[in-house]
Amino acid sequence: xxxxxxxxxxxxxxxxxxxxxxxxxxxxxxxxxxxxxxxxxxxxxxxxxxxxxxxxxxxxxxxxxxxxxxxxxxxxxxxxxxxxxxxxxxxxxxxxxxxxxxxxxxxxxxxxxxxxxxxxxxxxxxxxxxxxxxxxxxxxxxxxxxxxxxxxxxxxxxxxxxxxxxxxxxxxxxxxxxxxxxxxxxxxxxxxxxxxxxxxxxxxxxxxxxxxxxxxxxxxxxxxxxxxxxxxxxxxxxxxxxxxxxxxxxxxxxxxxxxxxxxxxxxxxxxxxxxxxxxxxxxxxxxxxxxx
Amino acid sequence: xxxxxxxxxxxxxxxxxxxxxxxxxxxxxxxxxxxxxxxxxxxxxxxxxxxxxxxxxxxxxxxxxxxxxxxxxxxxxxxxxxxxxxxxxxxxxxxxxxxxxxxxxxxxxxxxxxxxxxxxxxxxxxxxxxxxxxxxxxxxxxxxxxxxxxxxxxxxxxxxxxxxxxxxxxxxxxxxxxxxxxxxxxxxxxxxxxxxxxxxxxxxxxxxxxxxxxxxxxxxxxxxxxxxxxxxxxxxxxxxxxxxxxxxxxxxxxxxxxxxxxxxxxxxxxxxxxxxxxxxxxxxxxxxxxxxxxxxxxxxxxxxxxxxxxxxxxxxxxxxxxxxxxxxxxxxxxxxxxx
Numbered sequence: 001x002x003x004x005x006x007x008x009x010x011x012x013x014x015x016x017x018x019x020x021x022x023x024x025x026x027x028x029x030x031x032x033x034x035x036x037x038x039x040x041x042x043x044x045x046x047x048x049x050x051x052x053x054x055x056x057x058x059x060x061x062x063x064x065x066x067x068x069x070x071x072x073x074x075x076x077x078x079x080x081x082x083x084x085x086x087x088x089x090x091x092x093x094x095x096x097x098x099x100x101x102x103x104x105x106x107x108x109x110x111x112x113x114x115x116x117x118x119x120x121x122x123x124x125x126x127x128x129x130x131x132x133x134x135x136x137x138x139x140x141x142x143x144x145x146x147x148x149x150x151x152x153x154x155x156x157x158x159x160x161x162x163x164x165x166x167x168x169x170x171x172x173x174x175x176x177x178x179x180x181x182x183x184x185x186x187x188x189x190x191x192x193x194x195x196x197x198x199x200x201x202x203x204x205x206x207x208x209x210x211x212x213x214x215x216x217x218x219x220x221x222x223x224x225x226x227x228x229x230x231x232x233x234x235x236x237x238x239x240x241x242x243x244x245x246x247x248x249x250x251x252x253x254x255x256x257x258x259x260x261x262x263x264x265x266x267x268x269x270x271x272x273x274x275x276x277x278x279x280x281x282x283x284x285x286x287x288x289x290x291x292x
Numbered sequence: 293x294x295x296x297x298x299x300x301x302x303x304x305x306x307x308x309x310x311x312x313x314x315x316x317x318x319x320x321x322x323x324x325x326x327x328x329x330x331x332x333x334x335x336x337x338x339x340x341x342x343x344x345x346x347x348x349x350x351x352x353x354x355x356x357x358x359x360x361x362x363x364x365x366x367x368x369x370x371x372x373x374x375x376x377x378x379x380x381x382x383x384x385x386x387x388x389x390x391x392x393x394x395x396x397x398x399x400x401x402x403x404x405x406x407x408x409x410x411x412x413x414x415x416x417x418x419x420x421x422x423x424x425x426x427x428x429x430x431x432x433x434x435x436x437x438x439x440x441x442x443x444x445x446x447x448x449x450x451x452x453x454x455x456x457x458x459x460x461x462x463x464x465x466x467x468x469x470x471x472x473x474x475x476x477x478x479x480x481x482x483x484x485x486x487x488x489x490x491x492x493x494x495x496x497x498x499x500x501x502x503x504x505x506x507x508x509x510x511x512x513x514x515x516x517x518x519x520x521x522x523x524x525x526x527x528x529x530x531x532x533x534x535x536x537x538x539x540x541x542x543x544x545x546x547x548x549x550x551x552x553x554x555x556x557x558x559x560x561x562x563x564x565x566x567x568x569x570x571x572x573x574x575x576x577x578x579x580x581x582x583x584x585x586x587x588x589x590x591x592x593x594x595x596x597x598x599x600x601x602x603x604x605x606x607x608x609x610x611x612x613x614x615x616x617x618x619x620x621x622x623x624x625x626x627x628x629x630x631x
Contacts, residue, residue, distance in 0.1 A: 132410035146366065146493040174499075258445070273618050
C-alpha cells in the first residue's frame with residue numbers, strides 16, 4: 001500500500017426520526033416529511049471521523065464524501081467539508097426515486113466506480129430513517145469487496161491491511177482485512193470532530209451546479225478561481241449503469257401497506273404516591289401472586 | 293425445492309435463541325404454505341446441532357462443517373448461502389437480526405437480487421395484487437416492520453424475487469418445541485464445494501464474546517427505566533427493586549442513549565420485545581418505539597411525574613409521582629410483608 005489512501009465516505013441526509021413531534025404524522029397516517037428536520041445521519045458522522053483519522057495517519061490522503069439524494073443533500077456535503085473532508089460528490093436525479101436498499105446500493109456502487117482509485121469505503125452502520133443496515137454490505141457485494149461491519153475503531157492500517165475492533169451484541173471482535181474493503185461504523189465509535197473554523201470559512205460557499213443556478217450568485221467568478229468550492233454533481237448520465245437496476249424497477253421489495261401506529265388504551269387505575277396507595281397496590285400484587 | 297429456510301446462528305456449538313424462535317415461526321409458515329422447513333448451519337464441530345433443532349419441526353438440516361468456518365466472516369458464509377439457495381431455490385429465507393444476520397443477509401440478498409426486509413416484527417402469509425401491472429400474487433410473505441422511528445408500520449412484499457428474505461430480532465417471536473421426537477434428515481455438505489479460497493479476505497484475530505448476563509426475554513417481572521429516571525445513579529433504585537422482586541432491569545432507548553443503562557437492556561423496536569407478567573415502567577414517557585416492545589405485558593404499572601405521559605394510556609396502574617419517591621416505598625412494603 002502506498003503511503004496515501006483514497007477514502008470514500010458514504011453518507012445520507014435523513015429526517016430526524018428521533019425527535020418526532022406531534023405534527024410529524026398527517027391526519028391520513030402518512031409521514032409529514034416537512035415537519036421533520038433533515039440531519040446528517042448520526043452513524044455516518046462516526047464514519048466520517050474514522051475516515052479523517054485514517055487521513056491523519058496517512059498524510060496526503062483524500063477523503064471524498066458521496067451522497068445520493070435531492071439537491072438539498074448538499075448540506076451534509078458542506079458539513080463534511082467543514083469538518084475535514086476534501087471533496088464532495090452528490091448523486092442526484094429522479095431516476096433514483098423509489099429506490100429500496102438494493103437499488104440504492106447499486107447506484108452508489110456505480111458512482112464509486114467513477115473514482116480512479118479507492119482503498120477504503122466507510123459508511124455508518126445504518127440510517128435512522130430505516131434502521132436496515134443493508135446498504136453498506138450491499139455496496140460491498142456489488143463492488144466485489146470484503147466488508148467489515150459494526151466497526152468501533154480502526155486499530156491499525158499497514159501493508160495493504162487494516163485491523164479494526166468490532167462492537168457486537170455480546171462483546172468485541174478484532175479482525176484484519178485486506179484492502180480495498182468496506183467498513184460500516186457503529187454509533188459507539190468516536191464522535192465526529194466538530195467544524196473547523198477556518199474550513200467553515202473556506203467552504204461556506206461550496207455549492208453544487210444546481211445550487212448555483214438556483215441563486216443568482218454574485219460570486220460567479222469565485223468558482224473558476226477556487227475549484228475546491230465546486231461540489232461535484234452526478235446525474236444518472238454520469239454513471240455507467242443498467243437502468244433496470246435503478247429506482248423502482250431495481251427494487252425487489254414493494255411497500256404493500258402503511259399504517260400509523262395506534263395502541264388500544266386500557267382502563268387504568270389511577271394512584272398517587274401516598275404511602276397508603278402504594279401499600280395497597282403492593283398488597284394486591286402479592287395476594288394475586290403477581291409478585292412474591 | 294421451494295422450501296422455507298432458517299439460517300442457524302451458532303456460537304460454541306449452541307444454536308442461538310433467535311434461530312430457534314425463527315424455526316418455530318418458520319414451521320407455522322411452512323405448514324401454511326405446504327412446504328418443508330429447512331435449516332442451514334455453518335461452522336466447525338457441528339455434530340450436536342440436529343439434537344437441538346429437529347424438535348422444532350425441522351425437516352431437513354444442512355450442515356457445512358469446516359475448521360476455516362469456525363468464526364463467522366462475511367464472504368465464506370455468504371458463498372455457502374448463495375450457492376445453496378441457487379441450487380435449492382427456497383421461497384423464503386429467515387435469519388436473526390443480529391450482528392451476524394444483519395451482515396450476512398444484505399450481502400446474500402444483493403448477490404441473489406432478492407429483496408430483504410430488516411428487523412421484521414411480524415411475518416404472515418397472504419396474497420398481493422399489483423393493480424398497476426394487473427397481476428395477483430398468491431402466498432407471499434408479508435414482512436411487517438416499523439419504520440420512521442416507529443411512527444408507522446409498513447407491510448413489505450417481494451412479488452417477483454426469491455427467496456423472500458427477512459431478519460427478525462431476538463425475542464420478537466416465541467420459541468416453542470413442536471415435538472421432542474420429530475425426525476428430520478441431515479445433509480452434510482462439503483465445504484470445498486461451497487466456499488472459495490479467496491473468500492478468506494478477513495480474519496478474526498481476537499474475540500471476547502460473553503454470554504449475555506441480561507435475559508429480558510425470560511424474565512417474569514421487569515423493572516424498566518426511562519429518561520425520566522434522571523441519572524445512572526437513580527437507576528440504582530431500579531436495580532434494588534428488581535433485586536427484591538426477582539426481576540430483571542430494562543430500559544428505554546432514551547435511557548440507553550443517555551448512558552443510564554447498557555444497550556443490552558433496551559426494550560422496544562430497536563431493542564428486545566418482552567411480554568412479562570409484570571412490567572414496571574419508571575420515568576418512561578412511552579414513545580411508540582418503546583410501547584411496541586412491551587405492550588403485551590400482562591400487567592403494566594407506570595410510575596411517572598407527568599400525569600399525561602402517553603404510557604399511562606396502556607398501563608393497568610398509573611402512579612403519578614417521582615421514581616425516587618415511589619420505588620423506595622415499594623421496596624419497603626415488599627420487604628416488610630414477605631417471607
